[in-house]
Amino acid sequence: MSSNTSSLEEFAARKLSGLERRHLRRRLVQSENRPGMVIHRDGRELVNFCSNDYLGMTHDPSVIAASQAATQRYGAGSGASRLVTGGHPLLFELEQRLAAFKGTEDCIIFGSGYLANLAITPALAGPGDLVLVDELAHACLHSGAKLSGAEVIVFRHNDLADLEVRLATARAGARHAMILTDGVFSMDGDLAPVPGLIELAERFDAWLLVDDAHGLGVVAQGRGTAHAFSPPARAHLQMGTLSKSLGSYGGYLCASRTVCELLRTRARPLVFTTALPPATIAAALAALELVETSPERCGRPVELARRFAHQCGLAEPASPIVPVIIGDEAEALAASQSLQSAGFLVTAIRPPTVPRGTARLRITFSATHQDSDVDALARTVAPMLHTLEAAS
Numbered sequence: 001m002s003s004n005t006s007s008l009e010e011f012a013a014r015k016l017s018g019l020e021r022r023h024l025r026r027r028l029v030q031s032e033n034r035p036g037m038v039i040h041r042d043g044r045e046l047v048n049f050c051s052n053d054y055l056g057m058t059h060d061p062s063v064i065a066a067s068q069a070a071t072q073r074y075g076a077g078s079g080a081s082r083l084v085t086g087g088h089p090l091l092f093e094l095e096q097r098l099a100a101f102k103g104t105e106d107c108i109i110f111g112s113g114y115l116a117n118l119a120i121t122p123a124l125a126g127p128g129d130l131v132l133v134d135e136l137a138h139a140c141l142h143s144g145a146k147l148s149g150a151e152v153i154v155f156r157h158n159d160l161a162d163l164e165v166r167l168a169t170a171r172a173g174a175r176h177a178m179i180l181t182d183g184v185f186s187m188d189g190d191l192a193p194v195p196g197l198i199e200l201a202e203r204f205d206a207w208l209l210v211d212d213a214h215g216l217g218v219v220a221q222g223r224g225t226a227h228a229f230s231p232p233a234r235a236h237l238q239m240g241t242l243s244k245s246l247g248s249y250g251g252y253l254c255a256s257r258t259v260c261e262l263l264r265t266r267a268r269p270l271v272f273t274t275a276l277p278p279a280t281i282a283a284a285l286a287a288l289e290l291v292e293t294s295p296e297r298c299g300r301p302v303e304l305a306r307r308f309a310h311q312c313g314l315a316e317p318a319s320p321i322v323p324v325i326i327g328d329e330a331e332a333l334a335a336s337q338s339l340q341s342a343g344f345l346v347t348a349i350r351p352p353t354v355p356r357g358t359a360r361l362r363i364t365f366s367a368t369h370q371d372s373d374v375d376a377l378a379r380t381v382a383p384m385l386h387t388l389e390a391a392s
């Protein structure tokens, strides 16, 4: 082993043991998802309460059939970037369908939601510009902001007054400004105040990007966060993912034709990566069709989240995500372990995914959960909440 390699080994081992000591080391566990929100792990079947497959689309017979047919017909991979020969007709069809669904002129599909956010902000903003990001926005929005080279300001979570002060101070010195937020916050389940954000964006000439990864398919009978408001509050830039409620993989941006055209030419994570495989796109198309035609299915995850929250005496959720904040990392891990012993999978969420001191159980509900599963989970979690309250 060269000395170079041994310093690398030493560095990695030291980092890992530090993370272990602070209960921040993460481990990959083999997990096999089965229909009906059942997960096979460690030789056991558990009811999965931490999946983002909110509508059970990954196991939907019509989604599976569409994906199989596309593989048979078009092959397993796409062969190249979309700008070379990876521009499969199914991609264009999905883009048109998503744009129509979101009420925009155009749409672009990316390799994942994460890649979409690494693409959008750096293609639209750079040095001399200003990007304001909600402090609890998803990691990839923060990464996209940093990657752009613009000045980045983090504003207080869902705090329009704080955002306004920061715009009033910094906007004039910048050429362009962008505001980035989740529509549904991924670790808290609350909604962004989109109409207020649109108003500020217009007043200060800023471009608003709303990441609706957890809104599409589940909020407002599936139509997404924009439709949780009346009239619907549509941001200039509406991005999201194909990998949560649509049960497939990939990301998208719905926006004007001109903005989408610019991104097709300039967005590095679109230009320099291979297009999604045909099966993945066909699956997303089939799932989108189901979202458009089954508002009841789309409404069920939030209904179940409310049923659970009511039984546990928690505030009424606006999305299928219900956080149970524990605080300490080791205690969050222990709570997750005790739920696992009771037959439920709810992984503990720790920093840096959430701020320090807010380690939590993040419970998510799916249309394919049984009412009885939800009630059983509530009977297990409610006593844990009493213990937490007593301790605080």
Ligand SMILES: *Cc1c(COP(=O)(O)O)cnc(C)c1O
Binding pocket: 112, 113, 114, 115, 138, 140, 182, 186, 211, 213, 214, 241, 242, 243, 249, 250, 251
């Ligand atoms: C999951 C998630 C993403 C990333 O999407 P992928 O398709 O999984 O890469 C982006 N933004 C938010 C808010 C998310 O929750």
